[in-house]
Amino acid sequence: MPQELRIVLRNVDKIDALKIDDYIDANGYKPLEKARSMPQADLIQEIRQSGLRGRGGAGFNTGQKLAFTYSAAGDQKYIVCNADEGEPGTYKDRVIMQSDPHAVIEGMAICGYAVGATKGYIYCRGEYPYVAEILNAAIAQAKEKDVLGEFDVEVCLGAGAFVCGEETALIESIEGKRGEPRCKPPYPPVSGLWGKPTVVANVETLANLPQIVDRGSGWFAAIGAAGYPGTKVLTLTGDVVNRKYIEVPTNTTIKEVIYEFGGGIAGGRKFQAVQIGGNSGGIIPESLLGTQIAFDAMAAVGATLGSGAVFVMDETRDLRDVVCRMAKFFEHESCGKCIPCREGTMRMFDLCEKVGQGKGTAADLALLQEIGETMAVACFCGLGQAAPTPVLTAIKHFDLLAGKGCA
Amino acid sequence: MANLKIDGIAVEIADGSTILQAAQAAGINVPTLCYHPDQSVKANCRICVCEVEGQRLLQAACSTPVAGGMVVKTNSAKVLKARRLILKLILAHHPQDCLNCTRNKNCELQTLAEEYGIRDNPFELKLKGYAEDNSTRAVVRDQDKCIVCRRCVETCSVVQTVNALCVEDRGSDIMVAPVLGKSLAETACILCGQCIHACPVGAIHENEQIDEFLAAVADPDKIVVTQIAPAVRVAIGEEVGLATGEMPMGKFVAGLKHIGIDYVLHTNFTADLTILEEGNELLRRVKEGGKLPMFTSCSPGWINFCETFFPDLLDNLSTCKSPQQMFGALVKTYWAEKMKVDPSKIYSVSIMPCTAKKGEAARPEMSDSGFRDVDLVLTTREVGRLFRMSGIDFDKIQPGEFDPWMGKYTGAAVIFGATGGVMEAALRTVYEVVTGETLADVNFTAVRGMDGIKEATVNLAGLEVRVAVGHSLGNARKLMDQVRAGESPYHFIEIMCCPGGCIGGGGQPITKCNAKRAERIGGIYVEDEQCPIRKSHENPEVKQIYEDFLHEPLGHKSHQLLHTHYAPKNKSIL
Numbered sequence A: 001m002p003q004e005l006r007i008v009l010r011n012v013d014k015i016d017a018l019k020i021d022d023y024i025d026a027n028g029y030k031p032l033e034k035a036r037s038m039p040q041a042d043l044i045q046e047i048r049q050s051g052l053r054g055r056g057g058a059g060f061n062t063g064q065k066l067a068f069t070y071s072a073a074g075d076q077k078y079i080v081c082n083a084d085e086g087e088p089g090t091y092k093d094r095v096i097m098q099s100d101p102h103a104v105i106e107g108m109a110i111c112g113y114a115v116g117a118t119k120g121y122i123y124c125r126g127e128y129p130y131v132a133e134i135l136n137a138a139i140a141q142a143k144e145k146d147v148l149g150e151f152d153v154e155v156c157l158g159a160g161a162f163v164c165g166e167e168t169a170l171i172e173s174i175e176g177k178r179g180e181p182r183c184k185p186p187y188p189p190v191s192g193l194w195g196k197p198t199v200v201a202n203v204e205t206l207a208n209l210p211q212i213v214d215r216g217s218g219w220f221a222a223i224g225a226a227g228y229p230g231t232k233v234l235t236l237t238g239d240v241v242n243r244k245y246i247e248v249p250t251n252t253t254i255k256e257v258i259y260e261f262g263g264g265i266a267g268g269r270k271f272q273a274v275q276i277g278g279n280s281g282g283i284i285p286e287s288l289l290g291t292q293i294a295f296d297a298m299a300a301v302g303a304t305l306g307s308g309a310v311f312v313m314d315e316t317r318d319l320r321d322v323v324c325r326m327a328k329f330f331e332h333e334s335c336g337k338c339i340p341c342r343e344g345t346m347r348m349f350d351l352c353e354k355v356g357q358g359k360g361t362a363a364d365l366a367l368l369q370e371i372g373e374t375m376a377v378a379c380f381c382g383l384g385q386a387a388p389t390p391v392l393t394a395i396k397h398f399d400l401l402a403g404k405g406c407a
Numbered sequence B: 001m002a003n004l005k006i007d008g009i010a011v012e013i014a015d016g017s018t019i020l021q022a023a024q025a026a027g028i029n030v031p032t033l034c035y036h037p038d039q040s041v042k043a044n045c046r047i048c049v050c051e052v053e054g055q056r057l058l059q060a061a062c063s064t065p066v067a068g069g070m071v072v073k074t075n076s077a078k079v080l081k082a083r084r085l086i087l088k089l090i091l092a093h094h095p096q097d098c099l100n101c102t103r104n105k106n107c108e109l110q111t112l113a114e115e116y117g118i119r120d121n122p123f124e125l126k127l128k129g130y131a132e133d134n135s136t137r138a139v140v141r142d143q144d145k146c147i148v149c150r151r152c153v154e155t156c157s158v159v160q161t162v163n164a165l166c167v168e169d170r171g172s173d174i175m176v177a178p179v180l181g182k183s184l185a186e187t188a189c190i191l192c193g194q195c196i197h198a199c200p201v202g203a204i205h206e207n208e209q210i211d212e213f214l215a216a217v218a219d220p221d222k223i224v225v226t227q228i229a230p231a232v233r234v235a236i237g238e239e240v241g242l243a244t245g246e247m248p249m250g251k252f253v254a255g256l257k258h259i260g261i262d263y264v265l266h267t268n269f270t271a272d273l274t275i276l277e278e279g280n281e282l283l284r285r286v287k288e289g290g291k292l293p294m295f296t297s298c299s300p301g302w303i304n305f306c307e308t309f310f311p312d313l314l315d316n317l318s319t320c321k322s323p324q325q326m327f328g329a330l331v332k333t334y335w336a337e338k339m340k341v342d343p344s345k346i347y348s349v350s351i352m353p354c355t356a357k358k359g360e361a362a363r364p365e366m367s368d369s370g371f372r373d374v375d376l377v378l379t380t381r382e383v384g385r386l387f388r389m390s391g392i393d394f395d396k397i398q399p400g401e402f403d404p405w406m407g408k409y410t411g412a413a414v415i416f417g418a419t420g421g422v423m424e425a426a427l428r429t430v431y432e433v434v435t436g437e438t439l440a441d442v443n444f445t446a447v448r449g450m451d452g453i454k455e456a457t458v459n460l461a462g463l464e465v466r467v468a469v470g471h472s473l474g475n476a477r478k479l480m481d482q483v484r485a486g487e488s489p490y491h492f493i494e495i496m497c498c499p500g501g502c503i504g505g506g507g508q509p510i511t512k513c514n515a516k517r518a519e520r521i522g523g524i525y526v527e528d529e530q531c532p533i534r535k536s537h538e539n540p541e542v543k544q545i546y547e548d549f550l551h552e553p554l555g556h557k558s559h560q561l562l563h564t565h566y567a568p569k570n571k572s573i574l
Helices: A020-025 A030-037 A040-050 A062-071 A092-099 A101-115 A129-145 A167-174 A203-215 A217-221 A254-261 A295-300 A319-333 A339-356 A362-378 A382-386 A389-397 B019-025 B077-091 B108-115 B151-159 B194-198 B210-218 B233-240 B249-258 B267-288 B300-309 B311-316 B323-339 B356-361 B380-390 B411-417 B421-435 B473-484 B514-530 B540-550 B556-561
Strands: A078-083 A119-124 A152-157 A198-202 A231-238 A245-249 A271-276 A309-314 B002-006 B009-013 B049-052 B071-073 B139-141 B165-168 B175-178 B204-206 B223-228 B346-352 B376-379 B453-460 B463-471 B492-496
Touching (some): A030 A101, A040 A101, A040 A203, A062 A101, A062 A198, A078 A101, A078 A167, A078 A203, A092 A101, A092 A203, A101 A129, A119 A129, A119 A167, A167 A198, A203 A217, A231 A254, A245 A254, A254 A271, A254 A309, A319 A389, A339 B077, B002 B019, B019 B049, B049 B077, B151 B165, B194 B204, B210 B346, B210 B376, B223 B267, B223 B323, B233 B514, B267 B411, B267 B540, B311 B473, B323 B356, B323 B556, B346 B356, B411 B421, B421 B453, B421 B463, B421 B492, B463 B473, B473 B492, B540 B556
Parallel strands (some): A078 A119, A078 A198, A119 A152, B002 B071, B223 B346, B346 B376, B463 B492
Antiparallel strands (some): A231 A245, A271 A309, B049 B071, B139 B204, B165 B175, B453 B463
16 A cells, blocks of 8 residues: 655644744754755755756756756846646645645745845735735744745735746736746746746745755655656545545556545546646546656656646546536636637637537547647647647547547 | 758857747748737747757747757648648638728738638637727727737837737737727827837728728819828838839829829928928027927827827927928918919818828817818828829829929928938028028938937037937937936937838838838938938028018918917826
8 A cells, every 4th residue: 555755745734834833843944054054056956966846837857947047147036936826626735835834935945045036926826815824924923033034035916817827927927917928038047037037936846845955865866756756746636535635756656546545436436537737637548547647757648747636537527528618717717828829729618619519520629639739839838738638638538529438 | 150950951140049030041931920020029929830850849930049950940741730720710810801901912911821821711700899999080990800919019018108008808808909998099099000010910000081082082172282291202102012212203293193183282391391480499499598408399199199298398399380280271371372272172181101190180279271271181001092093003104293382392301201300401401590601511410310319419600509319209208208307408309209200100101110111211311312402491482482471480470370389188097
């Protein structure tokens, strides 16, 4: 029986999130002290060697990101925590921030020291005002205890746009502009918030940092899958017995997640499909359940790890209905900036609706595929590039025209 | 320098260049829609996507920097498939009325649809059915045609700093719209029409008044008299298949008579007159301690801008009407007298490079002749359409001549069409009036060219006169902020609303880039050089009108007909 391994969730149910002393008693803010005793370049090297990669979905090496920002010239640099957790079915960042806000703040302060940034922003999802309150309380306590030194953190509440989870759209939003992605390059480590070198990192990524600094890169690199070491926090939803969150090493298979941690399919029904990574993720058939929940392993089977949402569908779900709702989500959340996304998501939704009503034809599926394949390579940002994934994977692995239980 | 391969062609290009620039250097045309050579890179249309070896995603050529060793394919099957689908997606959200569109045969989207052989579209046509915004007299917006490339928004907000247009809503509901849900007339729009040039399609166009013109020339009771603005000749050829600057003035006059105009006169005449009035106004302000710096007042978009954003500086504006409105007031008084015609029968048509002129002619106070001074304003584009409609072959047409009394002009009037021209023309005259000496060289080259703000100092018999020239309203704003702060070192400031001056006006043939504007400016100075007289005060018809009618600059008649006043716009939206 595989076991959970709690690194970022280590303090859940063990400390009071609103008591900084609890966090400090649990070895909190000592890693920050340790980090500050190291030369910046050594600290960055240590983080790079841990192999930690971004937990928001893009999987970029965190140490590398810090190194770029460290090397970039700038009179001011920023650390931005991406807490705009918008993928449906994902709530891992909320759990981390609610139960252990100081781990995130400490992670930001470590990054701040590493790259020479004295200011941080937490861009918190607009639907999480209560989380923002917790964060603000924690920041106030940290300032009172003077554990952050020069480093200042501010919470910025989003306004509900899914696209603001994209790092450059998030930056635009903090700057008070329309939430829309920017051209890359330049990437944020070179020119980010207000044109200054900026580290944008996910909540879960940042919460890993104090532990990595404390226990060393070797310890972390040995956990889980080699190319994507450490753990991943997953949120189980849908037709699974245990709808809960877990933190497991990244070499855990999807099958173990669903059947060991999730307790299998609810109601004794049969498995049909699972979608991992939120609406932007692929819909995976039973034949691929042996895949590890690591970035590269998922990519190798044409799926994504993404945010780590695990949405299980049993045999009674009509996949046509499922993909139609997802298409509607993207049609609604497209920012409208680029043509393939704003027109493509709208047309994909139209066609999915037709297919969902049982009126679809082979030509409709072919057109869906054509739009999806173009969007995947031609859209401006990750939202549009990922938007067709559920539809494309559903077409690939299932017979959508057959409808319910089409596996 | 970076060395890369584009479609197998080796290209060496400066670091920091884009794939688009490298492709152009290699002689390969990569299609664009949102890209504008004088604007920031937007990369939102995605029509320029190319394949880069080793990259999973297609890369937008306009925004992707080159790298050494890069291997680019601009026309692979994958690229063409994506571009054609993107075009179909746009076209399914765009009215299918090319035949009725002002941009028919001059539309970037239409051209691409043809080039990419779009014959059928699997997508159902979906239009929002927005009503046309014709709330202003000059600029009309057809929201349904907008492809949201945002070039107009950047022109309005960055080049002109007017901020009348913005991006509203999201997803497939996204649109470019006048700010705060208002009509265009309710915004700060100053009618410059630069958004028309920025638009790749027909979503913004001039308020077309060809029908009114045709009705007037068909009316036997109307005496149709026209004036031609200085900037029009150099560009009108572009409308009828000639190169920039290639239309000889005589043939232009003949063409206008061919489309039914009874008398062809020239705004250049009143441009020269403006120099006499405005030059003397400047000297009076300098001598008598009047408000300085004095600003030129020829450009109605600039006047709208000043009245909207700098109402506290209206006293700095010259009280001279624009040459168009001076002409309008004189044609129904002085000219009618000279020609012994009933001024009530005169239908005064002006041919302008400008959309804001349509608004200026309609200003209630512009009726000092006792009639509407200017009855109709046609843009260069509208006249181009009339020429094409009339089937004139400009290679074969015999040149015509201007009609008397208000058709003679000097090189100083010609250069009104280019940024710096009014300033240079004024200096040519003011220098000679003040010093009593003949200018050794009439060319004041320091105030010429496309630099945003130009300045010069001229010694007038011991008085150091400092002048500045700004074109486009972003530059005007910089100069005005300086004046407002009490830090302006200048005596006289020329402002032209449009980039490059009137040759880049909102009514000119569609001009995508400043390079074309520079080309037209070249044509203007060639014409100036060819003029036998190049100083306004030497224009014989101008001398005549002072002898017979006006008597003296700034005199009683001038005050009555040639000068005006300004009022704050008090736009509630600001």
